[in-house]
Amino acid sequence: MADIESHDYDVIVIGAGGAGLSAVVQSAAAGANTAVICKSLLGKAHTVMAEGGIAAALGNVYPEDNWKVHFRDTMRGGKMLNNWRMAQIHAQEAPERVLELETMGALFDRTRDGRVLQRDFGGHQYARLAHVGDRTGLEMIRTLQQNAVAKGVDVFMEHCVIDLLKDGEHVAGALGYRKETGQFVVWRAKAVVLATGGIGKIYKVTSNSWEYTGDGHSLALRAGADIIDMEFVQLHPTGMIWPPSVRGILVTEGVRGERGVLRNSEGRRFMFDYIPEYFAGDYADSEEEADKWYTQRTETGARRPPELLPRDEVARAIAAEVEAGRGSPHGGVFLDIASRRTPEEIKRALPSMYHQFKELAGVDITKEPMEVGPTCHYVMGGVRTEPDTTESSVPGLFAAGEVAGGMHGANRLGGNSLSDLLVFGHRAGRYAAEHALGLERAPHIDDAEVERLTALAVEPFERDEGENPFELHAELQDTMQDNVGLIRNEEDMKKGLEKIKELQERARRVRVIGNRQYNPGWSEALDLRNLLTAAEMVALSALARRESRGAHTRRDYPETDNEHFGKVNHVLRLKDGEIQLNEEPLPQMPEELRQLFEEKR
Amino acid sequence: MATERRFRVWRGDAKGGDFHDYTVPVEEGEVVLDVMHRLQAQQANDLAVRWNCKAGKCGSCSAEVNGHPTLMCMTRMSDFPPDDVVTVSPIRTFPVIRDLVTDVSFNYEVAKRIVPFQPRPMTEEEKEAGSYLLAQEDIDRLQEFRKCIECFLCQNVCHVIRDHEENKRNFAGPRFFIRNAELEMHPLDTADRRDQLQDEFGLGYCNITKCCTEVCPEGIHITDNGIIPLKERVVDKRYDPIAWLGRKIGFAKDQRRL
Ligand code: SF4
Ligand code: SF4
Ligand code: FES
Numbered sequence: 101m102a103d104i105e106s107h108d109y110d111v112i113v114i115g116a117g118g119a120g121l122s123a124v125v126q127s128a129a130a131g132a133n134t135a136v137i138c139k140s141l142l143g144k145a146h147t148v149m150a151e152g153g154i155a156a157a158l159g160n161v162y163p164e165d166n167w168k169v170h171f172r173d174t175m176r177g178g179k180m181l182n183n184w185r186m187a188q189i190h191a192q193e194a195p196e197r198v199l200e201l202e203t204m205g206a207l208f209d210r211t212r213d214g215r216v217l218q219r220d221f222g223g224h225q226y227a228r229l230a231h232v233g234d235r236t237g238l239e240m241i242r243t244l245q246q247n248a249v250a251k252g253v254d255v256f257m258e259h260c261v262i263d264l265l266k267d268g269e270h271v272a273g274a275l276g277y278r279k280e281t282g283q284f285v286v287w288r289a290k291a292v293v294l295a296t297g298g299i300g301k302i303y304k305v306t307s308n309s310w311e312y313t314g315d316g317h318s319l320a321l322r323a324g325a326d327i328i329d330m331e332f333v334q335l336h337p338t339g340m341i342w343p344p345s346v347r348g349i350l351v352t353e354g355v356r357g358e359r360g361v362l363r364n365s366e367g368r369r370f371m372f373d374y375i376p377e378y379f380a381g382d383y384a385d386s387e388e389e390a391d392k393w394y395t396q397r398t399e400t401g402a403r404r405p406p407e408l409l410p411r412d413e414v415a416r417a418i419a420a421e422v423e424a425g426r427g428s429p430h431g432g433v434f435l436d437i438a439s440r441r442t443p444e445e446i447k448r449a450l451p452s453m454y455h456q457f458k459e460l461a462g463v464d465i466t467k468e469p470m471e472v473g474p475t476c477h478y479v480m481g482g483v484r485t486e487p488d489t490t491e492s493s494v495p496g497l498f499a500a501g502e503v504a505g506g507m508h509g510a511n512r513l514g515g516n517s518l519s520d521l522l523v524f525g526h527r528a529g530r531y532a533a534e535h536a537l538g539l540e541r542a543p544h545i546d547d548a549e550v551e552r553l554t555a556l557a558v559e560p561f562e563r564d565e566g567e568n569p570f571e572l573h574a575e576l577q578d579t580m581q582d583n584v585g586l587i588r589n590e591e592d593m594k595k596g597l598e599k600i601k602e603l604q605e606r607a608r609r610v611r612v613i614g615n616r617q618y619n620p621g622w623s624e625a626l627d628l629r630n631l632l633t634a635a636e637m638v639a640l641s642a643l644a645r646r647e648s649r650g651a652h653t654r655r656d657y658p659e660t661d662n663e664h665f666g667k668v669n670h671v672l673r674l675k676d677g678e679i680q681l682n683e684e685p686l687p688q689m690p691e692e693l694r695q696l697f698e699e700k701r
Numbered sequence: 702m703a704t705e706r707r708f709r710v711w712r713g714d715a716k717g718g719d720f721h722d723y724t725v726p727v728e729e730g731e732v733v734l735d736v737m738h739r740l741q742a743q744q745a746n747d748l749a750v751r752w753n754c755k756a757g758k759c760g761s762c763s764a765e766v767n768g769h770p771t772l773m774c775m776t777r778m779s780d781f782p783p784d785d786v787v788t789v790s791p792i793r794t795f796p797v798i799r800d801l802v803t804d805v806s807f808n809y810e811v812a813k814r815i816v817p818f819q820p821r822p823m824t825e826e827e828k829e830a831g832s833y834l835l836a837q838e839d840i841d842r843l844q845e846f847r848k849c850i851e852c853f854l855c856q857n858v859c860h861v862i863r864d865h866e867e868n869k870r871n872f873a874g875p876r877f878f879i880r881n882a883e884l885e886m887h888p889l890d891t892a893d894r895r896d897q898l899q900d901e902f903g904l905g906y907c908n909i910t911k912c913c914t915e916v917c918p919e920g921i922h923i924t925d926n927g928i929i930p931l932k933e934r935v936v937d938k939r940y941d942p943i944a945w946l947g948r949k950i951g952f953a954k955d956q957r958r959l
Contacts, residue, residue: 246812460756
């Protein structure tokens with residue numbers, strides 16, 4: 101291994117989005133020698149795409165709001181499958197984290213008395229999202245990025261991790277490569293934080309960037325960690341659908357928070373037809389009542405407009421309208437804000453949406469409705485962690501943000517992602533540093549293992565013929581889109597799984613041309629393994645959950661089964677190279693929290 | 702409805718390279734980045750392209766299209782006559798790594814040298830409220846600068862470094878002037894960056910040609926709203942320190958007038 105560049109750290113953080121950078125800042129602040137490794141340039145991570153805001157019960161707009169209400173909304177949104185302790189920590193700590201960001205230099209929009217302004221979002225009882233226009237994610241990333249840089253942490257930009265390394269049961273670091281040169285790099289570390297985001301690139305229509313290849317999910321699985329709830333993949337109800345090249349790009353829920361409404365081809369606000377039993381009492385049953393809610397809810401007691409139901413409900417409703425032949429010309433529905441607000445208001449509240457539609461679709465959203473449809477957005481499932489410390493079942497391996505599972509249950513509420521990144525990123529950094537600094541000796545790197553992995557990684561260059569990695573990826577995306585999409589059934593999913601197996605076989609014969617220097621073909625070939633593992637985990641878990649709940653909808657099992665499936669998580673682990681699925685009991689919340697749900701009824 | 706379109710794409714690395722001709726099918730509504738992806742997937746698996754969001758939000762995909770610095774994901778193919786050959790090359794001011802990907806580490810090095818944000822302590826009233834109390838106007842004023850997606854196109858076109866490699870050591874560039882402007886005008890910040898701006902970051906080299914402003918995909922008025930006010934502040938400091946102090950405190954006062 102003499103010729104491989106290697107580095108020593110207390111803590112390495114893999115991923116430089118909101119969770120990763122939060123972890124880096126905290127780990128460095130705790131005195132640990134910290135580095136961050138990211139696939140892109142610093143500041144480009146997917147968090148910059150987040151538009152709506154950070155959910156935190158600050159109570160600035162509605163003083164009635166508090167962590168208990170936020171907790172209850174989160175659990176109900178997740179169809180009670182959330183890890184209760186994560187949801188509790190999240191609701192309790194989010195306000196502190198938002199205010200902390202301001203001490204780091206972030207700026208949020210203000211209320212008239214100078215506090216952080218909060219905006220309405222789906223599934224949140226009160227206006228709760230701290231935001232700055234519709235570019236909250238960018239504000240968050242820049243602030244954290246600048247703080248990490250000021251703390252002097254080492255940043256390995258455009259470096260990809262191939263595998264985690266272990267010393268016995270304990271994590272020992274990671275092996276990766278530098279894109280610029282294609283050279284391998286080993287990072288030895290006493291603790292590793294995974295903050296790699298999600299798996300969106302297993303689907304064809306997705307709001308996620310190229311980085312979202314399920315790396316963390318698969319690295320953790322291969323390192324022996326437990327992965328939970330992978331059947332729950334959120335489709336954001338509003339992605340762009342036209343022109344084809346922009347299909348999937350996100351249209352923020354903020355449009356609906358700012359009074360935008362969904363209409364079908366007949367001009368009807370169809371969401372009134374899709375209020376499920378479960379949420380019945382909470383949503384308006386007439387347009388008149390719904391419209392009062394935006395400005396006069398306290399005086400009139402008006403209930404929320406159904407456009408602001410949780411995302412899974414809205415996505416299914418849109419799909420049903422399209423299926424019933426009431427869709428828009430390009431197979432979506434209309435999202436109309438033009439008829440609801442003045443052009444000035446729209447441009448002020450939603451500047452990047454205005455820009456995005458104008459530039460990419462030639463649509464002026466102050467004059468015409470947008471055409472939108474569901475797009476793969478977020479995976480609720482991920483690495484099982486100990487809620488307080490974020491440590492996985494592998495000692496020394498921590499996970500935070502989208503790559504971690506449990507926090508959002510069967511469906512995530514909008515705005516709960518940015519807050520999740522801050523709350524658990526912060527904890528991951530703190531506890532990873534504590535773990536590393538408490539370790540007596542640095543873990544040992546197994547040179548033979550490194551050699552085996554690097555040899556495997558360069559194999560695709562040695563083939564004279566073989567599969568095109570881009571083509572395999574495209575086939576996987578079609579497979580997942582068609583067979584394990586929004587509405588699922590056993591037959592399709594079995595077909596999907598078979599195809600995944602076939603693709604895994606073919607991926608062993610993948611061929612890469614050119615050399616190792618900044619070679620996207622090679623990156624694609626290496627990512628393929630993670631993409632396929634992530635897809636397999638989703639399909640396996642989805643097939644086994646024979647009920648409909650949250651983001652997981654089965655045509656063959658349309659009912660929610662609280663007796664059995666409401667009480668279990670699906671836990672995935674690797675055994676002899678095969679992914680095993682186990683049902684394990686859902687952790688039960690203590691009585692005083694349970695009462696919050698009784699009161700509601 | 703795909704139409705075959707002709708492209709000339711620069712291929713090579715730090716040692717050199719040249720333009721390669723390709724014919725690629727283009728679909729309705731596509732942008733240049735879509736075409737580069739199709740080219741990569743079907744004809745040139747190893748074509749190096751940097752991108753993330755494909756929505757003009759991350760600033761990764763900067764390149765020169767027909768010699769014009771731009772974001773590939775926001776440049777629509779319908780902007781070019783169908784028979785024209787479209788030329789795609791890497792941005793010029795930074796060294797090529799490979800194909801369309803350049804080494805922009807210069808920018809990250811400058812970023813490290815900026816004096817970090819130093820907030821003032823909370824007032825008694827704020828401590829009670831548990832939060833800084835700020836006026837929306839103060840937030841709005843800074844929005845323009847904070848929209849920056851760090852595409853570095855402004856850095857790429859600024860003649861101070863585009864034509865004079867040796868200036869890179871003493872010149873921060875427009876992106877970092879507005880970063881400093883943003884910190885200087887931040888309602889909570891207390892640090893003074895004016896000497897550094899003049900002596901280390903070469904604010905004086907800028908002769909207000911506005912090329913940076915013209916190319917900014919976020920429409921930030923880099924020169925008028927960022928660089929010129931910064932230059933005024935630096936002058937203030939040298940001739941009238943009280944005026945500068947007045948401005949800093951002015952902001953602090955503003956936010957009490959809520
Ligand atoms: S205005 Fe100044 S910073 Fe901008 S391009 Fe011209 S010289 Fe460079
Ligand atoms: S100021 Fe504009 S051109 Fe310069 S880096 Fe920022 S967004 Fe790009
Ligand atoms: S890919 Fe993000 S700006 Fe072009």
